[in-house]
Amino acid sequence: ETRLIKISTENPEADLVEEAARVLREGGLVAFPTETVYGLGGNGLDSEACKKIYFAKGRPSDNPLILHISQISELRPIVREIPPEAQKLMDAFWPGPLTMIFPKSDIVPLTTTGGLDTVAVRFPSHPVAMAIIRASGLPIAGPSANSSGKPSPTRASHVAFDLSGKIDMIVDGGAAEWGLESTIVDVSGEIPIILRPGAITKEMMETVVDQVLIDPAILSKPSDDLRPKAPGMKYTHYSPVAKVTLVKGDTKAVICKINQLCAADGEQGKKTGVMATEETKSFYQADAVLSLGKREKPEEIGANLFRVLRKFDFLGVDTVYSEVFPEEGEGLAIMNRLNKAAGYSRIDAE
Ligand code: TXA
Ligand code: MG
Numbered sequence: 001e002t003r004l005i006k007i008s009t010e011n012p013e014a015d016l017v018e019e020a021a022r023v024l025r026e027g028g029l030v031a032f033p034t035e036t037v038y039g040l041g042g043n044g045l046d047s048e049a050c051k052k053i054y055f056a057k058g059r060p061s062d063n064p065l066i067l068h069i070s071q072i073s074e075l076r077p078i079v080r081e082i083p084p085e086a087q088k089l090m091d092a093f094w095p096g097p098l099t100m101i102f103p104k105s106d107i108v109p110l111t112t113t114g115g116l117d118t119v120a121v122r123f124p125s126h127p128v129a130m131a132i133i134r135a136s137g138l139p140i141a142g143p144s145a146n147s148s149g150k151p152s153p154t155r156a157s158h159v160a161f162d163l164s165g166k167i168d169m170i171v172d173g174g175a176a177e178w179g180l181e182s183t184i185v186d187v188s189g190e191i192p193i194i195l196r197p198g199a200i201t202k203e204m205m206e207t208v209v210d211q212v213l214i215d216p217a218i219l220s221k222p223s224d225d226l227r228p229k230a231p232g233m234k235y236t237h238y239s240p241v242a243k244v245t246l247v248k249g250d251t252k253a254v255i256c257k258i259n260q261l262c263a264a265d266g267e268q269g270k271k272t273g274v275m276a277t278e279e280t281k282s283f284y285q286a287d288a289v290l291s292l293g294k295r296e297k298p299e300e301i302g303a304n305l306f307r308v309l310r311k312f313d314f315l316g317v318d319t320v321y322s323e324v325f326p327e328e329g330e331g332l333a334i335m336n337r338l339n340k341a342a343g344y345s346r347i348d349a350e
Pocket of ligand 2 (some may be wrong): 152
């Protein structure tokens with residue numbers, strides 16, 4: 001049975017933190033909030049705990065886990081070296097939504113890293129995540145706390161929906177603020193490479209290091225020539241049960257096209273959904289029109305994306321049409337997740 005505990009986000013209660021930490025030390029699984037999405041924590045140095053994580057999520061065991069730390073001194077024992085560019089990036093962005101890939105040390109089991117000789121490490125800034133990790137005294141393996149393939153959870157209720165009965169504890173610390181998973185940057189080579197876009201953008205990183213590259217597989221459909229470097233990025237992901245299609249073009253054309261598509265689907269007896277914005281939501285005719293937020297506030301769109309995708313499933317919608325967003329700054333992370341949710345299916349409205 002899964003215990004659900006509510007905790008204060010600003011001042012996590014010490015006794016609740018200790019209860020969660022004890023479960024982790026004993027090899028159990030605890031879901032907890034971070035500033036990006038909810039994570040499913042387990043002892044990252046314990047192969048058995050990591051196997052439980054893969055099993056609970058239904059995740060392929062070649063898809064490595066991120067180790068979460070709560071102070072810089074916890075990094076050294078789990079990595080073989082700290083390259084100079086990595087040092088600059090962590091000085092600037094840790095704690096925060098940035099994951100870095102290092103050569104791993106021997107104490108990190110291959111089960112944790114999906115067989116790779118590198119390890120992903122993140123130092124989250126969320127007070128609850130920090131407190132639980134610190135109290136456990138362990139590097140905590142923490143994938144997103146969803147069933148494999150579903151949108152990442154931004155609320156404790158999402159975690160409960162996917163994993164209730166499969167894990168020991170869910171710590172409810174409210175909504176995850178950013179709402180999209182952390183930026184992943186590989187710092188094991190000469191030039192840092194972004195493997196997954198997130199809140200910390202290329203432009204932000206280039207204020208502290210000379211150059212940052214972006215894995216070209218990030219915005220296109222994975223293929224034999226274009227294989228993403230983060231194993232997890234090759235899987236279809238974030239997908240609701242509904243079939244999602246992105247519709248591109250100028251606003252008027254998009255609205256017109258989506259309304260036509262919904263009308264046609266409706267005639268075939270399908271339940272239709274539209275992912276709209278505050279500016280456009282009143283112009284759509286569909287069974288469910290959900291707004292992601294204001295277009296000029298990408299942080300709102302990002303924070304709502306996974307919740308809205310889950311909502312369509314909850315409403316039993318068959319087809320979802322979505323507007324697209326500029327692929328710049330934080331928009332890159334939004335479009336990366338949207339493209340995956342849509343299985344890269346995209347229609348031109350013009
Ligand atoms: O924001 C986040 O990063 C959240 C919160 C909970 O911290 N965690 C998260 O973990 O998104 P997960 O497991 O859902 O995604 C980790 C991604 C996967 O795509 C995985 O393939 C990639 O990181 N990854 C992990 N270790 C790697 C490695 N050594 N080399 C390349 N990619 C790696
Ligand atoms: Mg995930």
